[in-house]
Amino acid sequence: MKKSVFLGALTIxxxxxxxxxxxTLDDVKARGKLNCGVSTGLVGFAAPDxxxxxxxxxxxVCRAVAAAVLNDASAVExxxxxxxxxxxxxxxxxxxxxxxxxxxxxxRDVDLKFEFVGVNYYDGxxxxxxxxxxxxxxKELDGATVCIQTGTTTELNLADFFRSNNISYEPVPxxxxxxxxxxxxxxxxxxxxTDASGLAATRATFESPGDxxxxxxxxxxxxxxxxxxxxxxxxxxVVRWTLNAMITAxxxxxxxxxxxxxxxxxxxxxxxxxxxxxxxxxxxxxLDAEWAQRVLAVGGNYGEIFEKNIGESTPIGLARxxxxxxxxxxxxxxxxxx
Amino acid sequence: MTTITDPPKEQFRLSMLIYDTxxxxxxxxxVALIGFMLLAAWLINNTIQNLTELGKPVEFGFLVExxxxxxxxxxxxxxxRDTHLRASFLGLLNTLVVAVLGCITATxxxxxxxxxxxxxNWLIGRIMTVxxxxxxxxxxxxxxxxxMAILIESLPAPRAFRGxxxxxxxxxxxxxxxxxxxIYIPEPLFSRSLGDVHIFGQSSLRFDISLDLIxxxxxxxxxxxxxxxxxxxxxxxxxxTGDRPTIWYIELGILFIPMIALLVALGFHLGxxxxxxxxxxxxxxxxxSLIALWLALSLYTAAFIAExxxxxxxxxxxxxxxxxxxxxxxxxxxxxxxxLPQALRVIIPPMISNYLNLTKNSSLxxxxxYMDITGTLxxxxxxxxxxxxxxxxxxxxxxxxxxxxxxAVMNWYNERVKLVER
Numbered sequence: 232m233k234k235s236v237f238l239g240a241l242t243i244x245x246x247x248x249x250x251x252x253x254x255t256l257d258d259v260k261a262r263g264k265l266n267c268g269v270s271t272g273l274v275g276f277a278a279p280d281x282x283x284x285x286x287x288x289x290x291x292v293c294r295a296v297a298a299a300v301l302n303d304a305s306a307v308e309x310x311x312x313x314x315x316x317x318x319x320x321x322x323x324x325x326x327x328x329x330x331x332x333x334x335x336x337x338x339r340d341v342d343l344k345f346e347f348v349g350v351n352y353y354d355g356x357x358x359x360x361x362x363x364x365x366x367x368x369x370k371e372l373d374g375a376t377v378c379i380q381t382g383t384t385t386e387l388n389l390a391d392f393f394r395s396n397n398i399s400y401e402p403v404p405x406x407x408x409x410x411x412x413x414x415x416x417x418x419x420x421x422x423x424x425t426d427a428s429g430l431a432a433t434r435a436t437f438e439s440p441g442d443x444x445x446x447x448x449x450x451x452x453x454x455x456x457x458x459x460x461x462x463x464x465x466x467x468x469v470v471r472w473t474l475n476a477m478i479t480a481x482x483x484x485x486x487x488x489x490x491x492x493x494x495x496x497x498x499x500x501x502x503x504x505x506x507x508x509x510x511x512x513x514x515x516x517x518l519d520a521e522w523a524q525r526v527l528a529v530g531g532n533y534g535e536i537f538e539k540n541i542g543e544s545t546p547i548g549l550a551r552x553x554x555x556x557x558x559x560x561x562x563x564x565x566x567x568x569x
Numbered sequence: 570m571t572t573i574t575d576p577p578k579e580q581f582r583l584s585m586l587i588y589d590t591x592x593x594x595x596x597x598x599x600v601a602l603i604g605f606m607l608l609a610a611w612l613i614n615n616t617i618q619n620l621t622e623l624g625k626p627v628e629f630g631f632l633v634e635x636x637x638x639x640x641x642x643x644x645x646x647x648x649x650r651d652t653h654l655r656a657s658f659l660g661l662l663n664t665l666v667v668a669v670l671g672c673i674t675a676t677x678x679x680x681x682x683x684x685x686x687x688x689x690n691w692l693i694g695r696i697m698t699v700x701x702x703x704x705x706x707x708x709x710x711x712x713x714x715x716x717m718a719i720l721i722e723s724l725p726a727p728r729a730f731r732g733x734x735x736x737x738x739x740x741x742x743x744x745x746x747x748x749x750x751x752i753y754i755p756e757p758l759f760s761r762s763l764g765d766v767h768i769f770g771q772s773s774l775r776f777d778i779s780l781d782l783i784x785x786x787x788x789x790x791x792x793x794x795x796x797x798x799x800x801x802x803x804x805x806x807x808x809x810t811g812d813r814p815t816i817w818y819i820e821l822g823i824l825f826i827p828m829i830a831l832l833v834a835l836g837f838h839l840g841x842x843x844x845x846x847x848x849x850x851x852x853x854x855x856x857x858s859l860i861a862l863w864l865a866l867s868l869y870t871a872a873f874i875a876e877x878x879x880x881x882x883x884x885x886x887x888x889x890x891x892x893x894x895x896x897x898x899x900x901x902x903x904x905x906x907x908x909l910p911q912a913l914r915v916i917i918p919p920m921i922s923n924y925l926n927l928t929k930n931s932s933l934x935x936x937x938x939y940m941d942i943t944g945t946l947x948x949x950x951x952x953x954x955x956x957x958x959x960x961x962x963x964x965x966x967x968x969x970x971x972x973x974x975x976x977a978v979m980n981w982y983n984e985r986v987k988l989v990e991r
Contacts, residue, residue: 343955375847382952387637390649404938418726419749421847
């Protein structure tokens with residue numbers, strides 16, 4: 232026992248020692264590389280492509296931060312994390328930030344000591360079933376076997392949903408999306424539940440996506456966003472405003488196509504402040520004036536990134552919905568660049 | 570006049586701690602121990618301090634919060650409103666289930682394979698060699714995942730059993746359903762049940778014990794005791810007269826008649842699984858996560874046990890076999906009555922390690938979604954509460970307790986079978 236406690240303490244002490252090192256921004260600059268925690272593979276959000284390059288909606292956030300801080304969108308070490316390992320990876324300092332469809336909740340923010348810097352996708356938990364099961368509502372799922380990723384908020388929502396509707400189910404806990412997909416397709420579970428965006432992304436990789444339907448019920452609020460460790464506000468600001476720059480750019484009509492032209496100076500002071508031709512916003516962040524230009528050069532503004540990775544023209548085919556700009560009736564609302 | 574001079578009284582000086590060989594080794598040990606303890610204290614203190622700085626002081630209050638998650642394989646009643654402690658307790662029971670099932674199966678398979686590997690039949694011997702080498706040279710995690718994949722991919726889903734043109738049917742006269750979600754077998758039910766006793770009231774460790782089960786065990790115990798008495802009497806008669814009275818029908822009667830009477834009195838019947846809605850209902854559901862884990866762990870460990878058994882048998886000198894053969898014993902009886910009892914002395918100590926290994930390897934259960942204690946306390950609870958240090962410490966304590974219990978039982982057995990030397 233003494234030895235096991237000793238070794239355990241040694242491990243934890245090592246983890247904790249890594250965690251207390253402050254000044255992530257300086258660390259990243261000194262290292263010349265951003266360690267970014269992503270999912271283990273969810274097409275459209277974060278997955279390696281045929282050449283082994285990580286691409287996707289969440290991956291672009293990592294690349295944008297790397298571009299802003301290090302002036303190199305490829306200076307990112309992607310660390311795949313599961314629902315279980317992600318928080319330990321972040322808390323221990325193994326990654327500098329997480330961009331991995333992680334739901335912003337009270338206890339994660341307050342109790343687990345993380346800082347969610349914003350929301351890059353407003354999501355909700357949905358259910359996917361095979362079409363030939365003949366189910367049209369989640370309330371008809373009494374007695375069903377449900378595949379679920381363990382270590383996620385969806386696990387807790389599911390228990391609450393079935394309990395409050397007074398119906399029974401059989402949970403099958405699974406570690407990664409790929410395993411869930413295998414079990415679901417083999418019929419070892421009737422239903423697969425996770426965030427609706429994740430379901431759409433998973434369905435897009437099926438051989439015949441048309442044989443599976445998403446049920447209309449969305450049983451939870453899942454604001455997904457990037458997060459950093461609590462207590463390092465400089466670093467949190469960099470990640471927060473990188474995300475806000477992408478959102479604001481869409482609102483102001485700055486795209487990857489017209490950015491060069493607008494960077495020469497415009498009559499709109501907010502665009503000028505964003506692109507660094509006016510004011511000292513970049514300096515305040517501890518970066519240079521052109522930081523936001525580099526962010527936008529990675530994949531364009533929020534709308535462009537959305538359309539390219541998960542939008543309606545892609546196999547995943549997600550509509551903007553809640554993720555439209557506030558001016559278009561959505562929830563995306565970045566504080567002003569002032 | 571004689572003067573008795575005392576031998577010069579040796580005074581203890583501090584330098585003797587180093588230069589006197591009587592004390593030196595003690596000094597070194599004490600210094601090393603102090604150094605070790607200081608190091609441990611520094612580490613623990615450093616950990617606690619760092620965690621406090623992170624805003625996560627070590628405390629166990631989260632254990633009484635509601636867990637908010639469900640567990641599929643529950644040996645006791647449990648809902649998502651129960652506490653984390655209860656969820657951990659259910660996980661612990663699941664760990665014990667797979668460990669006990671695994672140890673028993675591994676022992677049976679291992680002993681058989683170990684004996685057969687020494688067979689004079691070339692084919693059987695080689696097949697067993699292939700088995701042993703295949704299983705012990707591939708990591709057990711791969712065997713677990715493979716077993717699960719085979720169960721999921723090769724067996725029919727419950728919906729294949731439905732409708733007019735069902736592609737799958739139930740086995741054994743419609744009593745057993747083999748699906749890719751697990752195997753459903755008939756369950757014993759009692760229409761005049763004696764009920765349960767509740768232990769520990771409303772606490773997280775509350776426990777129900779079926780009085781039916783206790784009654785069955787008592788009757789079984791009494792029957793076995795009576796059978797022993799009958800056999801002892803028969804032995805005494807044989808000693809005295811040389812004739813052994815025929816007792817097998819008395820023994821069978823003592824074993825079965827009270828048991829059948831008890832089962833009838835309790836209203837024993839079987840509940841059969843039935844396809845209802847999405848899944849089979851009724852019967853006992855052996856989930857494929859349990860089956861995969863159980864099979865993979867026991868086959869993997871059996872390969873090691875087979876080698877231990879073979880080693881144990883080979884350790885007995887061939888003179889024993891020859892002597893037994895000279896007495897006219899057949900090969901089967903030589904193995905059972907002469908060789909194995911002696912081989913046990915060699916076999917049991919390494920066997921303990923294998924039982925411990927199997928139990929600890931069961932922590933790989935999450936690979937197939939089996940909710941053992943690593944999946945509940947060290948998995949979901951740890952993840953949802955963020956109490957890594959506390960959960961891991963508790964987890965280590967649990968495995969330590971299980972392992973020490975297994976060692977204690979096996980050491981006691983080892984004491985019993987070991988050769989009494991004079």
